[in-house]
């Protein structure tokens with residue numbers, strides 16, 4: 001099995017990690033961050049931007065920049081609350097009742113998972129660059145409280161990103177793995193994960209490498225964003241009261257408010273009060289309007305009591321379902337950026353009377369756990385076992401719209417359960433099976449995962465036919481349902497698809513499109529690279545010509561100088577033509593290689609000149625060198641002679657300075673010997689040997705090119 005990376009696909013931030021030599025490592029993004037903002041955008045030129053680059057254009061291009069997409073994953077339009085819908089970009093409901101994200105820049109609508117797929121793609125690409133080999137498989141984490149539809153869609157996003165999703169892993173379980181994979185302990189642990197958009201709590205028993213999840217609970221629509229929104233509303237309401245203008249209706253203002261709110265929120269985790277300043281937030285009758293205010297922690301906490309209340313029940317329920325009392329818990333692991341809020345930490349302390357564990361990094365622990373799970377799957381990590389549970393009860397709709405539970409919540413997975421059902425009317429020839437997930441007793445209050453029909457049941461009085469319905473949940477928490485008519489043996493099996501946004505055909509089309517686009521993108525990037533290389537080379541050639549003229553005079557190396565000039569002009573012409581869009585890049589490439597060759601020739605020529613006779617410039621250097629030698633220490637002056645200070649040698653290759661060589665006896669230099677006295681700077685008198693020369697003489701920085 002090849003390399004499998006672990007991916008924490010967060011609402012706000014995503015992280016990718018990999019096992020290296022048995023230790024999980026977080027992989028930095030191409031931009032250098034250890035976390036990648038889960039933001040996707042399109043520039044005005046329709047270029048796809050992911051992560052930090054997309055995040056940067058959130059304010060300036062709010063319609064084409066999409067954050068918090070995870071809130072839409074696997075959810076139908078009807079399930080979205082007002083909070084999820086108040087985003088600065090446009091979301092709409094398509095004919096099938098699914099959420100679509102509208103992007104004016106590309107004039108297209110996207111299923112949320114398509115955009116999420118580009119985040120996955122970027123993480124995997126960054127990991128591939130780091131590892132030096134393409135990454136084809138991943139363990140992806142999801143909130144433990146994600147239902148089947150949300151898990152299915154996450155897996156679809158992985159497929160759209162072109163990777164094999166080896167496992168869907170629950171985030172708190174991943175956190176527990178990271179916390180306990182290298183300790184031989186017996187502990188009961190409560191993981192409390194409050195991120196940007198979701199909340200999970202899990203209770204586990206960890207005993208010498210065996211991780212038993214006892215219970216899990218949560219709220220997939222509660223996270224740090226909700227706290228931000230309270231501050232946004234507080235600011236916007238005050239502004240409206242003063243100026244009669246609702247800033248939330250202006251996308252750009254809303255985005256600026258949101259950013260300022262998040263910043264204030266984060267600052268209030270450390271200080272008691274923070275200023276909020278939003279100059280030129282709107283224009284009123286009398287000119288520009290600004291927000292200048294201060295938010296105290298006390299006041300902020302007063303804005304969110306109900307949000308804190310929503311944290312209570314899942315914790316209590318998870319504890320109850322686990323069979324542990326709060327006092328039985330040995331450690332509380334806090335995960336997710338939002339657990340840095342003092343009010344949240346206080347709340348946790350009132351529920352479990354312990355100081356939370358400080359040994360894990362709340363931002364990285366989930367990805368680390370995913371990498372550990374990947375290690376378990378590849379066999380790299382042994383003696384670890386993970387027993388997870390299904391977060392929500394699964395069942396069927398029966399007569400009277402009642403949900404009949406087949407698999408209760410917190411049942412260990414994988415699991416298979418079946419039950420017998422019958423017809424409700426005489427001679428009923430088919431039954432419809434509606435699959436439900438949730439904790440409410442009425443079917444309509446729960447999430448419908450989909451429905452299917454078993455037909456061809458032979459005529460019989462009501463209650464006589466026996467239909468056996470089986471539910472299979474695999475280790476990913478994904479459900480498969482089948483129904484068999486026991487008299488005929490007729491079987492129907494379905495993969496639940498009801499809640500998923502995209503059909504199998506849609507996905508196939510998108511994958512094909514993505515492959516084609518990937519080729520196109522690669523070509524575009526190669527073109528840009530070629531152009532950039534040409535421009536860099538032009539600049540270098542110009543500098544080189546100037547240096548050569550200084551060193552050997554305008555005609556000192558005439559043939560080589562001319563060759564460079566000619567090749568340079570060719571490249572410059574082609575770049576200019578290319579900008580007008582009328583050039584074949586292959587032609588440019590050819591000209592570039594000719595210029596390279598010409599430069600190579602010039603450099604060799606200059607070098608041999610220099611070796612034969614150190615030129616006047618060298619004489620000047622030597623003179624200055626000896627003068628300086630009296631004033632400064634050797635080290636400070638080193639750069640003068642180092643090839644690395646030469647623009648030509650600081651190209652893309654890394655330059656390794658040649659080893660220090662002991663001072664050598666004085667060599668004849670231009671200054672001291674061979675008739676270059678003209679160049680001798682007036683008033684400078686050499687009283688000592690020139691400093692030992694390092695670099696130029698020993699190594700030939702160009703010869704390797």
Ligand code: ADP
Pocket residue numbers: 009010011012013014038194195196197198223224225262265266267269335336337338339340341362363
């Ligand atoms: P997710 O898993 O959803 O991507 P993260 O775990 O990265 O989320 O947490 C992101 C959330 O944490 C954001 O809402 C962010 O504002 C919040 N956050 C980060 N640092 C702090 C802090 N110091 N104080 C309060 N909230 C914070």
Ligand code: MG
Pocket residue numbers: 008010011171195196336366
């Ligand atoms: Mg998270």
